[in-house]
Amino acid sequence: MSSRFTLNYGLRLEHEDGLREINNQQTVAFDRDVVNPIDAVVPKAGTPLAGKTLKGGLIYAGVNGAPTQQGNPMAIKPAPRVGATFALDSNTVIRGGYGLFWAPWNYNTTQHGQVGFARSTQLSQTTPESEVPRTVLDNPFPNGLLAPIGSSLGLLTNVGSNVDFVDQNKGNPNVQQYSFDVQRELPGAMAVTIGYIGATGRDIGYCGTNDCAININQIDPVLARQLYPLGSGHHMDEIYGCIEFLKNSGVFDRSKNFCTKLRGDAGAVFATLSEAFLRFGAPQGHVALDLKVSANSPTAG
Secondary structure (H helix, E strand, O other), X not given: OOOOEEEEEEEEEEOOOOOEOOOOOOEEEEEEEEEOHHHHOXXXXXXXOOOOOOEEEEEEOOHHHOOOEOOOXXXXXXXXXXXXXXXXXXXXXXXXXXXXXXXXXXXXXXXXXXXOOEOOOOOOOOEOOEOOOOOEOOEXXXXXXXXXXXXXXXXXXXXXXXXXXXXXXXXXXXXXXXXXXXXXXXXXXXXXXXXXXXXXXXXXXXXXXXXOOOOOOOOXXXXXXXXXXXXXXXXXXXXXXXHHHHHOOXXXXXXXXXXXXXXXXXXXXXXXXXXXXXXXXXXXXXXXXXXXXXXXXXXXX
């Protein structure tokens, strides 16, 4: 510009596509506003769901006009850079600079939107009654492997369970860097510099490449306090009372791995369970019963 003023500038244009799968075997979004088909069959009367609509579901690549890539990156990402220097006099100079830098989207290292297209088959090696292995290496999965369900369930995929997806609305991560300094030459071939350097990030990926769990169905705090009041009694008293009742029921066998085992005639066992279910848990507003029954077991374990 002149012998005292220098200006450098430039513009970098970037383009990034979202993650694709050659056969469209992936999810590309989670629609939080769509009404889920489960809404039509769930009984709501007399429950906290009364008057509410169940929404949300996974969107699969290429299904019903959905995009085939994950995310929603900008088509063109402009990245301007500018730097300037100005000499106040022969011994003093002022410098400043600014640059916008776009970061690539971070995708999880283990979850790539494969819900429905990846499925695990568990190997059940022992039974609760015996610790003797019941499978062999020659045929570890005698019942076969569970086949992936793909996108056939649509919005019903993993209803009632966890879902993994790439947030299509998370924005384009970028960092703005800027600096300013004043430098003064001193006698004795020395110089002193005072400056400021800063950076501001926007839309940086949450948790980077890690898989983060976010509760998008957070319970209304007012409703939560009504269902689970704090400071109004000891909830564990119900559990301890139920365990003591079972120990004195006449069909108690033993406790193992935080479970209570009952043993006896089916009528007596189920009568005891029915009484425990009715007698305990009511003050807490809900009761959960996890029951596993083994009939005519050849072992006493």
